[in-house]
Amino acid sequence: KQEVTQIPAALSVPEGENLVLNCSFTDSAIYNLQWFRQDPGKGLTSLLLIQSSQREQTSGRLNASLDKSSGRSTLYIAASQPGDSATYLCAVRGQGESGANSKLTFGKGITLSVRP
């Protein structure tokens, strides 16, 4: 059974700091990994998706990397801003037992607070 871990559960940094959020997963048989952002009481916003054949994806100040063999992904946020404060979840889409029922397995998320 796939397990996704995100540590620490919460992180507080001063504005302007570059930071790395970590995600690890136990089963490397995945199609892709997705990073989401969730503001309190809101839905999930997809930030980046990395295919299993890719090493990294970039969007603006965000860069996500994937090391499938070691079961790890990182989300790098450059020059953090107070508006980046949110919960960041990673989710892996496994290949599933039959391939027909693969689904997203989420980590518990990292709640980020960027202090002005």
Next chain:
Amino acid sequence: DTEVTQTPKHLVMGMTNKKSLKCEQHMGHRAMYWYKQKAKKPPELMFVYSYEKLSINESVPSRFSPECPNSSLLNLHLHALQPEDSALYLCASSQFSPGTSGSNEQYFGPGTRLTVT
């Protein structure tokens, strides 16, 4: 347009009520999902529809009844809920069915905050 819409935004219902949650997407996606999220927990998959047919039911109690009237709409009918069913209900969609290899990025709606009294 990469938007998934959900109505209502908030819903308060008694344990004897019947209500429905609605989800809509116009991206031509062929898979739609219902998730339940409790406070400070990750989303939990409830149902998946692929090409308008139910393909995954994660052992959800029968008081939750999904319906996919067409490829753009997904409903969740609620009946005789319990207070512990109070949560944020999220709808999502993806271009292809869940078992498809490749991207198949999931797009989420803003959710319906449900309170059962």
